[in-house]
Structures are given as C-alpha cells and as structure tokens.
Amino acid sequence: MIFESESLVVRFARGRPPALDGVSMRVPSGSLYGVLGPNGSGKSTLMRALLGSVEVESGRADVDGTPARDWNRRELARAVGVVTQSEGIAFPIRVRDLVGMGRYPHLGAFEPEGAEDRRAIEAALRECDVEMLADREVSTLSGGEFQRVRIARAMAQRPRALVLDEPTASLDIRHEMAILKLLRRSADAGLTVLLITHNINLAARFSDRLLLLREGRVAAEGTAGEVLREEILEAVYRWPLAVQPDPVTGEPTVTPLGD
Amino acid sequence: MSRTWSRPVVALLGLSLAAVLVVLASIRFGAVSLTTSEVFSILRGGGGATDRFIVLSLRLPRAALAILVGGGLALSGAVFQALLRNPLAEPYILGISGGAAFGAVVVLATGWMSVSSVALPIAAIMGAAIAILLVFGVAFSADRRMDVRVLLLAGVVVGAFFSACIALILSLADAPTVRSAVLWMMGSLSGASWRGVAVVATYTIPVALLLLTLARPLNLLAIGEETAAYLGTDVERAKRLAYGAASVIAAAGVAFAGVIGFVGLIIPHGIRLILGADHRFLLPLSFIAGAGFLALADLLARTVVAPAEIPVGVITAFVGVPFFLLLLRRSLGS
Numbered sequence: 001m002i003f004e005s006e007s008l009v010v011r012f013a014r015g016r017p018p019a020l021d022g023v024s025m026r027v028p029s030g031s032l033y034g035v036l037g038p039n040g041s042g043k044s045t046l047m048r049a050l051l052g053s054v055e056v057e058s059g060r061a062d063v064d065g066t067p068a069r070d071w072n073r074r075e076l077a078r079a080v081g082v083v084t085q086s087e088g089i090a091f092p093i094r095v096r097d098l099v100g101m102g103r104y105p106h107l108g109a110f111e112p113e114g115a116e117d118r119r120a121i122e123a124a125l126r127e128c129d130v131e132m133l134a135d136r137e138v139s140t141l142s143g144g145e146f147q148r149v150r151i152a153r154a155m156a157q158r159p160r161a162l163v164l165d166e167p168t169a170s171l172d173i174r175h176e177m178a179i180l181k182l183l184r185r186s187a188d189a190g191l192t193v194l195l196i197t198h199n200i201n202l203a204a205r206f207s208d209r210l211l212l213l214r215e216g217r218v219a220a221e222g223t224a225g226e227v228l229r230e231e232i233l234e235a236v237y238r239w240p241l242a243v244q245p246d247p248v249t250g251e252p253t254v255t256p257l258g259d
Numbered sequence: 260m261s262r263t264w265s266r267p268v269v270a271l272l273g274l275s276l277a278a279v280l281v282v283l284a285s286i287r288f289g290a291v292s293l294t295t296s297e298v299f300s301i302l303r304g305g306g307g308a309t310d311r312f313i314v315l316s317l318r319l320p321r322a323a324l325a326i327l328v329g330g331g332l333a334l335s336g337a338v339f340q341a342l343l344r345n346p347l348a349e350p351y352i353l354g355i356s357g358g359a360a361f362g363a364v365v366v367l368a369t370g371w372m373s374v375s376s377v378a379l380p381i382a383a384i385m386g387a388a389i390a391i392l393l394v395f396g397v398a399f400s401a402d403r404r405m406d407v408r409v410l411l412l413a414g415v416v417v418g419a420f421f422s423a424c425i426a427l428i429l430s431l432a433d434a435p436t437v438r439s440a441v442l443w444m445m446g447s448l449s450g451a452s453w454r455g456v457a458v459v460a461t462y463t464i465p466v467a468l469l470l471l472t473l474a475r476p477l478n479l480l481a482i483g484e485e486t487a488a489y490l491g492t493d494v495e496r497a498k499r500l501a502y503g504a505a506s507v508i509a510a511a512g513v514a515f516a517g518v519i520g521f522v523g524l525i526i527p528h529g530i531r532l533i534l535g536a537d538h539r540f541l542l543p544l545s546f547i548a549g550a551g552f553l554a555l556a557d558l559l560a561r562t563v564v565a566p567a568e569i570p571v572g573v574i575t576a577f578v579g580v581p582f583f584l585l586l587l588r589r590s591l592g593s
Contacts, residue, residue, distance in 0.1 A: 077491030087483040090344035091536040105491035109472050
C-alpha cells in the first residue's frame with residue numbers, strides 16, 4: 001500500500017491559517033515511515049487527511065492512488081489498521097473483545113467469528129505481548145497496557161498498512177522497543193507503516209524515511225541522515241541541540257542542550 | 260465478541276420463558292381471577308362470554324402492549340446509552356417524553372378527547388415528532404455531521420421547554436384535567452386496545468429489527484467515533500439511524516402508555532452487568548427483559564390494590580430500583 005499526498009492543504013475554519021499548507025509526501029509500499037514535528041505541526045492532521053477523516057481544501061491525499069473517501073469503507077478498514085492517539089471507552093469491555101473488534105471489517109452484520117478470526121486475534125494478542133491480559137476488563141489496564149491492546153486490535157485486522165499516532169508515548173523502554181521492533185518486522189514483511197512519534201532518535205533508528213513537519217509545511221524529508229541535522233532541527237523545534245552519531249548504534253542521535 | 264454463545268443463549272431462553280410465564284400470569288390474575296385451564300380453554304376458543312371478553316379484549320391486548328412498550332423502552336434505552344456514550348441516557352432523555360406529554364396535555368385540557376379516542380395518542384405522537392425533529396435539526400451541523408454532545412444538550416433543553424409549556428397549561432386548567440394529565444404522565448397501560456397494539460407494533464417491530472443490524476456499529480461507537488470510522492463503520496449513517504429508530508420506538512410507546520420510567524434506564528444496565536456490553540446480545544436481550552419486566556410491573560400495578568390501580572411507573576421504580584442497586588452492588592463486589 002502507498003500513502004501519498006501532493007500540495008495538500010487542509011484548513012479547519014475559513015480565515016484561519018491552514019493546518020496543512022502544501023504538504024507533498026510519499027510512503028513507499030513496505031516501508032516504515034516516521035513523521036516528526038513539534039506539537040501542532042500537523043502530524044495528526046496529515047494522518048487524518050490521508051485516511052479521509054478531514055476535508056481536503058486543495059491538493060491530493062491518496063491511499064493507493066485513490067482518496068480515502070472514494071474507497072469502500074470496509075475495504076479500506078480491511079486494508080489499513082489505525083491506532084489513534086487516544087480513545088475513551090464508554091462501557092466495560094474485555095481485552096479480547098476489544099481486540100476482536102479488529103475483525104469487524106471482515107465480518108457480516110450477524111456473522112460470528114470464525115476460526116481464521118480467532119487465529120488473527122490470538123496472534124495479535126501474542127505479538128503485542130498482551131495474551132495474559134486477554135480476559136481483563138479494559139478499564140483495569142495501565143496506560144501502556146491499554147496502548148498495546150489497541151495496537152493488537154490494529155494487528156488483528158491483518159491489514160496491509162498500519163497508521164499509528166504516537167503509539168509508544170506512554171510505554172516503558174521494554175514495551176516501546178518491542179512495539180518498534182514489531183513495526184519494523186511488519187514493514188520488512190511487506191506492510192506499509194506510517195508512524196507519528198515524538199521520539200526522534202528511535203524514529204531515526206527504525207524508520208526507512210522521515211518526514212519533519214513545521215507549522216503545516218514540510219521542513220525536511222528523507223533518510224535519518226538527511227533529516228537529523230542540527231540547523232534543521234534547531235529551527236523546527238526552536239531549541240538548541242546537538243546531533244552526533246550514537247556511540248553504540250552509529251545512528252545520528254539528537255541531544256537537546258540545556259540553558 | 261464473546262468466545263462462546265452459550266451464556267447469551269441461556270439468558271435468551273431463560274428470559275423468554277420468564278416473559279411467557281409473566282404474560283400467562285397477567286392473563287390469569289386480576290379483579291376476576293381465572294384458573295390456568297380456563298385461560299387455556301379461552302385461548303383455544305372456549306369459555307363464557309364474560310371471561311372471553313376479559314381475556315381477549317382486556318388482558319391480552321394489555322399484556323401485548325406491555326411487551327411492546329417495555330421491550331421497546333429497554334431497547335431504545337440501550338441504543339441511546341451507546342449513541343450518547345452516556346450511562347445515564349434513557350429513551351426520554353432527548354425530550355421525547357416532554358413533546359409527547361405536551362401533545363397529550365393539550366388534548367386533555369381542550370377536551371378534544373371527546374372528538375375521538377385516538378386524539379390523545381395522535382397528539383402525543385405529534386408532540387414527540389416535533390421534539391425529535393427539533394433536537395435533530397439543532398444537532399445536525401452545517402457540515403452534515405451529528406454531534407452527540409449537542410444532541411444531548413439540545414434534547415435536555417427541548418424537554419425542559421415542553422415541561423414549561425405543560426406547567427403553563429396545567430396552571431390554567433381545572434382540577435380533573437390536572438389529575439388526568441398527571442396520571443397520564445406517570446404512565447399506564449389501562450387504555451390498551453388491539454388497535455393501539457397494532458399501531459405500536461407497526462412502529463416498534465420493524466424498527467427494532469433494523470436496530471439489531473446496528474449491533475456491531477453500536478459496539479464501535481461505544482469506543483469512539485474516529486476509531487469506529489477506521490474500523491469500517493459509516494459513523495454518520497449509524498448515528499442517524501440509531502437516533503431515528505430509538506426515537507420512533509420511544510415515541511410510539513409513550514403515545515399509548517404515557518411516560519413509564521426506569522425500564523429504559525435499568526434494563527440495559529442489568530443486561531450489561533450480567534452479559535457484557537456486546538450489542539449483538541444486549542439489544543435483543545434488553546427487549547425481552549424489558550417486555551417481561553413491564554408485563555410483570557403492570558400485573559402488580561393492577562392487582563396489588565385491586566380494584567384500584569397504581570401507576571405502572573411507580574411499580575417499575577419500586578421493583579426496578581432495589582433490584583438494580585443489588586445488581587450494581589454485586590458487580591462491584593466481584
């Protein structure tokens with residue numbers, strides 16, 4: 001699957017500055033694509049525009065060459081798994097049932113889960129390390145556990161692409177690394193992964209390409225070496241920082257400087 | 260969502276059986292009590308003329324109305340709770356009871372009752388329809404999306420406005436009118452007729468079946484609209500259908516039975532506490548449990564102080580609230 005935008009403009013209210021102002025980008029099939037940028041730079045809006053949940057003012061935002069709104073909804077839901085920044089669950093529900101909702105796009109209105117659905121759910125629970133939580137009530141989970149359950153739901157969709165908005169924001173090191181490695185493995189297996197994150201260093205380490213947004217425009221796009229440059233990042237984040245190769249991994253690494 | 264179907268199926272069979280027994284009991288007992296064999300002989304076409312009239316023209320339509328209205332209220336409440344993502348939601352929360360009561364009170368105060376026996380339900384349905392359309396119009400924004408927070412606020416405000424209209428009319432009306440209006444607003448199934456049953460059934464049954472097809476979309480709406488959309492649901496369509504369908508069912512019930520409280524609030528919660536929040540089970544089981552519950556409440560309403568009647572809404576509260584509190588206590592304890 002390919003996500004692609006060209007000269008994309010999104011504006012939430014007439015007369016206000018656009019949330020996205022001429023963004024062109026392309027997520028090649030089977031790659032892990034990291035989207036970076038300060039708060040309010042338009043990362044989530046870009047995701048929503050690509051997925052058809054906000055109005056495009058001008059330009060294009062396509063999934064496999066077709067705007068998301070022109071896709072059949074269920075077909076799109078079978079192809080693309082999405083993990084939004086947060087969700088509030090209104091009524092008690094068990095983890096396995098929440099993950100099971102990832103199978104809904106594959107099922108008819110009254111069709112019960114079949115063997116393949118159950119296999120997909122079990123595999124997703126395993127991959128996201130939440131098997132032991134399967135029978136727990138979602139409201140009893142910690143923030144990090146809930147996040148992993150939501151990623152498991154997206155995996156249970158057996159999608160061809162994953163879009164995740166700060167999925168590891170509330171995870172500890174072990175689970176953040178586990179999720180990033182899972183995303184990397186998924187990309188290597190052919191999934192297209194669009195990852196919005198604030199963790200510049202891990203994004204650089206795991207992504208094939210990076211997109212850096214600033215106030216709705218593209219500040220930089222390319223490999224980690226091309227995007228992680230002091231003068232670019234300092235201008236975008238408005239904070240002094242240093243970029244050096246990491247002594248262990250050799251990847252460019254950003255260190256915010258003090259005072 | 261549940262791994263096994265057995266628990267919901269057991270609950271379905273158990274509740275259905277209980278509902279059937281309640282209906283049989285409500286045919287048997289009353290100011291004139293019959294034996295079970297008499298009831299069966301009447302249902303097969305035998306029995307004396309008086310007994311036949313009591314069973315076939317009074318008790319049976321009354322039980323049928325209780326089933327339709329009770330089931331409809333519980334189903335409608337379950338849908339409103341999911342749609343508004345609010346556990347306090349019930350069928351009347353969006354001003355339907357206020358609109359219907361306004362229509363009914365106008366008829367009672369003007370004496371149009373004498374024109375036709377259907378004047379009251381027609382006025383109540385029209386009042387409910389005005390409330391539904393008003394709330395829908397406000398919550399339906401310029402970009403053709405329905406904001407459920409606006410829906411909730413608009414519904415509560417519209418309901419309050421109709422309450423003020425009712426208060427104005429009643430403050431100017433004479434004492435007998437006020438009494439019949441207050442009794443109507445407390446809810447009663449005593450006006451049941453086969454014609455009323457037919458009208459309520461025409462609205463309730465097809466719309467209830469439509470709502471069953473929304474079970475999975477409602478599951479998704481309960482976890483959030485954006486995620487629901489990404490899992491393949493046409494969110495705006497689902498919200499409009501759910502609001503329209505649940506409103507129609509509530510309006511049909513309120514027009515022929517007045518404002519019967521608690522059924523639409525506590526029955527869905529009771530089912531949720533026992534079986535979980537999967538709407539594929541919650542919706543049908545709420546209907547059956549609500550039907551049996553209202554039939555039972557009505558049986559008590561007309562037998563406890565016979566030949567007088569207690570408003571059925573009083574019984575639903577007296578029976579429902581302690582049971583619900585017990586259930587709540589138990590579910591917190593486990």
